[in-house]
Amino acid sequence: MLACELIARYLRDAGVTVQFGLLGEGNIAVATALDELGVRFVGARREDAALGMADGWSRRTGTVGLASVTHGPGFTNAITSLTEAARHRTPLVLLTGLTARSSLHNSQRFPHEQATALTGAGWREIRGLPWLAEDIGAAFAGAVTEARPYVLGLDAALLYDVVDALLLDGTLPESLPRHTLAARPVLPGDDAVRAAVDLLAAARTPVVLAGRGAAGPGAAEALQSLAAHLDAPLATTLLGKGLFAKADNHVGICGGFATARGADVIGAADLVLAVGASLNPWTATELLDGSTIVHVDADPGAIGRWRRPDLAVVGDAQLTAEALLAGLRERGVAAATRAPLPPFDPAAESRSSARGRGAPFEVSDVALALREHFPADAVFASDTGQATADMVTYLEIAGPDRFIYPIHAGSIGLGLGTAIGASLASPDQWTVHFTGDGSLMMALQELATVAEQRPRLLIVVLDDEGYGAEVQYTGGRGIPTRLARVPHPDLGDLARAFGLDYHPVATLDDLAVVGTVTSGSGGPALVHVPIHPESASRFFRDYSAVGKVASWDGGE
Known part of the structure; x- marks a missing residue:
């Protein structure tokens, strides 16, 4: 051998x-x-x-x-x-x-x-x-x-x-030995739990914020029970997206990717219980200023790395949530009376007033229109960049394991590869890949892999005819934007050349094709959505383009 x-x-x-x-x-x-x-x-x-x-x-x-x-x-x-x-x-x-x-x-x-x-x-x-x-x-x-x-x-x-x-001679084994590797959950300390219960009992408008560190079995349910006892809204970090998708008191992502509704609710919190969340600058924006921060994490090194909390609790997400709920019940602490959460209002989120609702579209209008067509069980596998950011903010995902978003290296063009891998891992489910035209051109050759493997992959190209983030960066600083506007070949010709079904979108009603394709059993397809070159996603308008957040550096 x-x-x-x-x-x-x-x-x-x-x-x-x-x-x-x-x-x-x-x-x-x-x-x-x-x-x-x-x-x-x-x-x-x-x-x-x-x-x-x-x-x-x-x-x-x-x-x-x-x-x-x-x-x-x-x-x-x-x-x-x-x-x-x-x-x-x-x-x-x-x-x-x-x-x-x-x-x-x-x-x-x-x-x-x-x-x-x-x-x-x-x-x-x-x-x-x-x-x-x-x-x-x-x-x-x-x-x-x-x-x-x-x-x-x-x-x-x-x-x-x-x-x-x-x-x-036995120097090498015939087969590789397999080992079971498992970590023991970290129990929170009694003193830390009591101190956290004291703060929660005194809070009038608490918010429970969960990150990817709370994605383990049972943790989401324990946090929902705790939030229900406190009558507290639930929010997630970017990478915790989908943890509470079905909860009525869920207000979305905290930080730069927040909805207008979520930003209002989180900004009014007098206490934020952050569980399994790194509280990096993309999450711990000015929304948390003025709030008491209780930071829970199984890794003590994660607490205070980005933002110093008022109280640190080292412990497993589920075990800590259960301990806090038990402590509140033992002391007879009931939720403070608070106003009902405001309903989600698409009109308040839309930014179409300046240019109307025709093609090319405002990216927010595309994202809001897709809320009724995005399949509940689909895998969301997006590229990064200006064109796709509102999809992250507004589309509902069934769980963090269905949210594939390669944002950590700060590079566009990586999303198609990860989407192909995710789709091949879930051959019986549809994966929807959102990408910009610039991102797609960087990975265009991988459409050959899509054609060869034939996964259930729907590619939605949000086409602003250039590099949208650079248009925002330069335009916001008074620099001419012409170098950020990059033409590309006809996307219909490209899709058909690689054997993909092609669906152009001329009106927002045409976005129903996303639901039509993903409810069928056909092969991979490409949907072409024209985006206005000046359209800015909520995140790029409010945070990145104005320098509030310079880059992503990991975290939960």
Whole structure:
């Protein structure tokens, strides 16, 4: 048996069922051996998309995804997507070839380990044949226990060595041992719980804010029970979107992506109970100024990283919520009388008054119109950028596991890869990918992957004929916007060339096609929605374009 074949066996034993990659001499032998073992190969057209697909797969399934690239430029092409996955803390493994140590003048020679460290991902190099199982197992274990991607480096010189003798003498196992890795929930301290109960009992207009750290089993239900006892509205961070989608007292995202209604409610809070939320600058905007902050997190290092709370409670989200509710009930604390929540008013959210409701549209009107057509069980997998921001604000998502939003690296163009991976992870459900025209042009080649794989993927292109964020940045500073306006080929011709159904939108009523497509069993399709070049999403208008929030730097 060759080393490449045994490596493939170990990868399969580690739980890999799909591999995403782009092939070169440093990885094609392992990829082929994996394919022969029944591990499906999904070929990307660029390495950043291959890693994005593994990222989307992992976010959707909760399992460790596998991406595979060759050495040198194959690896460097994946660095932005690797940075995105590391900042999101996605557990995945990137198998990368390494040029042979003896090949000193190889043009693809590159300092892979040093570059990996800059992204925030972990590194493990296969040290030689006797350590194949140990090093592969360590990479997968590290991805899970450290909640981040691991790069697994493989020297090309090892690929075709014979390993039979090492298997016969027991140096290498026939299969990779599997280990169950589980963390014990952190119990909150009694003193901290009592102090939090004191603050909650005194609050008149509390709000319960949950982040991705509260997405574990049972946590959302426990927080809803606590909020009901307090008669408190529920809100989420950006990455907690969908936790409380069905709750009547849910007011949406807190911070830059808040609705006008949510901003009013959260801004009036005298206390914010933040659970599993990092309180980074995108969440802890001026909406929280003047509120008492009680910050709950199982990781003590997460508390106070961005904003110093009035009270810190180190504990598991569910256990802490249950303890707080028990404490309030034990003391006979009832909710303060407060006015009913204002209803969601689309007219108050729309910004169409200046230019009317015809095409090209205001991005807010598109998002608000899509609320009645976006399928409740669909996976929301959006690119970032000005054109898509209102979709994040206004569309309802059934749960955080259905919200795929690669925002952490601050780069447009990553969304299509992650959307493909998410859609292949959920073959019986539709994935809706929102993207701008500029973002799509950066990843256009991956439409070939869509055509080849035929996932249930609906691509909605919000076309403002340029780079919308740059139009806002330059226009807001009195700089001519002409360089940010970039023409593109006819999207209908492009869609049909790649074998996708094409649906142009001329009126807001035409957006019903989103519901029509996603209620059927057809193949991938592209919906083209013209957006006014001057249209600004709520977030870019109120926060990013005016410099209140400069960049995203992770968090919950």
